[in-house]
Amino acid sequence: MPDDEEYFTLTEAMRRAGMRNNKTIAAAVQSGRLKTVTTMVGPRMVRLTTQAWLDAYLASRATGQRPTPTADDTPA
Numbered sequence: 001m002p003d004d005e006e007y008f009t010l011t012e013a014m015r016r017a018g019m020r021n022n023k024t025i026a027a028a029v030q031s032g033r034l035k036t037v038t039t040m041v042g043p044r045m046v047r048l049t050t051q052a053w054l055d056a057y058l059a060s061r062a063t064g065q066r067p068t069p070t071a072d073d074t075p076a
Helices: 010-017 022-031 051-063
Strands: 007-009 037-041 044-050
Touching (some): 007 010, 010 022, 010 044, 044 051
Antiparallel strands (some): 007 044
16 A cells, blocks of 8 residues: 555544445445455454545545546555
8 A cells, every 4th residue: 555645444434524324335335436445454354445535436426427546546
């Protein structure tokens, strides 16, 4: 993962987006509308996202389209 981006959990993403239901964000990840990376934290796998990816997802909700990936969106 690049060091220049701030990664945060889906719970934090839900809080930043003002969502109340975690099923909404889980459905976004499942459908591919919210880009995430998976990492190991101890024995657990954790999904992380960035503010840019969250912003792209929120913009796509407004228009009903999937965000288009860019070259700088790919994790290292």
